[in-house]
Amino acid sequence: MKVIENRPSSLQVFEELESEVRSYCRSFPALFAKANGYQLWDVEGKQYIDFFAGAGALNYGHNNMRMKEKLIQYLINDGITHSLDMATKAKEMFLQRFHEVILKPRGMNYKVMFPGPTGTNSVESALKLARKVTGRETVMSFTNAFHGMTIGSLSVSGNKFKRKGAGIPLQNSVTMPFDRYFGDEIDTVSFIERFLEDNGSGVSLPAAIILETVQGEGGLHAASFHWLKRIRDICDRWKILLIVDDIQVGCGRTGTFFSFEPSGIQPDIICLSKSIGGYGLPMALTLIRPEIDIWEPGEHNGTFRGNNLSFVTATEALRYWETDAFSKEIKDKGEKIRHFLHDLVQNHPELEGEVRGRGLIQGIACGVEGMAENICAAAFERGLIIETSGPENEVVKLLPPLIIDEAGLTKGFEILDESIKKCKTSSTE
Template identity: 70%
Template sequence: MVNHDLKIFEELESNVRSYVRSFPTVFKKAKGYKMWDINGKEYLDFFAGAGALNYGHNDEKMKQKLVEYIMSDSITHSLDMATEAKGNFLKKFNEVILKPRNLNYKVMFPGPTGTNTVESALKLARKVTGRTNVISFTNGFHGMTIGALSVTGNAMKRKGAGIPLQHVVTMPYDNFVSESLDTVEYLERFLEDNGSGVEIPAAMILETVQGEGGVNAANFEWLQRIEAVCKRWGILLIVDDVQAGVGRTGTFFSFEKAGITPDIVCLSKSISGYGLPLALTLIKPELDIWSPGEHNGTFRGNNVAFVTATEALTYWEDDTFEKSIAKKSEMITEFLTNIVKKYPELKGEVKGRGFMQGVSTPIEGLASSIAAKAFEQGLIMETAGPEDEVFKLFPPLTISEEGLEKGFKIIEESVQSLVSTKHPVAN
């Protein structure tokens, strides 16, 4: 039943609001992997701010650092001036993340959101190469501003631009058509043939696991071959790790296990660690040809986010955290695999990897109904894909095994209540 207090949002907030429709209650408190509404009802959070809360809600150490920083009258807003907080973050990010992975990137702060980092990446790629077009991939999602929207696949979101979205060619993502179609060969044929109508682009932009597009995971060989095509033709490879990065797929960067090194990497969402707005654009040094101030933004120096982001990196100082993600990722895969087997009525397919997994079902409206039923039972979970055909599990990476099991039980009960044949719920 819709909470009476939702009336204020219905009366005063724009129709564009969306998540409040999927999760119709007024939230008041959050900690770890749990949230509570104003009536005191507890929810398990298998949504994690669409990947912005990989470390859960109100992490104690980050909270303490944040409170100390604010209470000491330290710098909050600074444009891109040098501050102690920014310097601390840059140093730790280089030492804990980049150096151990043999990555050499300059760090750009493009503005506070994922779409800001994508816009800066596209702009820089065009500046470096002198070319105009960009190749994107089917079902990609990269943001809601015009440039980022032009490389996004979703028809409804693209239509919202209100103008033609140009200078982008969309190519099929891995397994978009079928397993038998080699989409890399298909793409390269367009580049090779002067009669194809496709010019050599400035860049290719992709997610290694497509979140909003349906939790589609590219295989590592496909990613390696895409990188090889880019190198052959002098095309810059941009990996959008806004949602798939910061541990969501099991490693800090989603592309690590594929063994590729993108020219430009886009990060946002969980990079601040605390849900505060922050974005980075990582650039190979030889590509960093910006003139001072050529790309700027009022809120690119979010110092309170630097403070929590620096503390968040302590999770990555050794391999303990990564090993825990791997173990719990296996639990998620096993659970979803069993759900698909146990409930054939779903006609389900397990998708994704790491803490970025879900089940796709071709039955119209079923994934959304399962997510809605789960919410009634106290679990927050969203859907993905062009037809909302995937219910996806996005819990915080810090969730306990007990918390996962509780969530699994609610999800299975929700599935069981909506498919035709009844099965006993596992203990």
């Protein structure tokens, strides 16, 4: 994201006391004080439309009233907050509801693991389990992938800047081209198959293949459903475990609860975090096919894997998925976003734009260097919180809460259009 230099004096304490590693407060230089639904307000009372949604952790909006009421009542009643992985009523209710509302209707049979509170915890547990199950070390990942900031997750991520931050060699992984990485003419699945078939390729048989169906941080590249099916076939043929990282694009972001549902595949392991907790509280799940759940008790653990406050809000969030109505709403909003973005690309050829993504994670990849960053910075000045994506920050990424209404979308669209016009004018001056 582009760093906006004119920061208000109210941010001085952060510059003086907080680490230089901070990033989003540089891109969005305001002192935020209040949030509700798809809107935020800073200390000066300025209102912002949220097309960022906590990087996908706030699918149900800020301070969702239904979840807030459940959370407040739980605290008033002295409900258990911290419990490691002990049995609690809050966990029991979540597990039962997740099975009844999400897994059972979809014919999915998975054990639920609580690996720790963040997405990278889920990915690390998935990688560790895949290696334990297969006895192999290598994990295959893809170009432009992003799976987290801890060492194992970085080893299967593609971003050069983030990988460099590890400070050590990132090993036991191999990177392959994602769907359409070389364009429409080259079949990347056949490319992968050739490496696995050839004993002279230098690529050992992997324990797992890990992928995102839509590469959220990597530039909104969306895999075709046919490509996903063929990757599943590769895994079946060579007895490789398939891990789907649904941390950002799951929990309804693409329209269905799991992003891979339209493809018809079922992964061996599924990673969930961000919006699985519903309210923005830390929570992560690793879903595991029962036959590969071969953990020894305590073999993978963590102090905060039992966040009962998240169990409470996550259970309430599942009410959105009791029928197909919410999914239909998301798909309809996704179509509106797609039409709007295509119109923008057509009306502003100077962007050299390409529409990418699926559902309520879409954006425009700009062919002009720095354009996406400038557009997002201009949008923030006008009251729209929106970030970039991609290895060169080349994508303007729309990630609004799933509950956003027509008025919120329309207002956001207007600001984005104005911001593009502003950047167009500036570039010609």
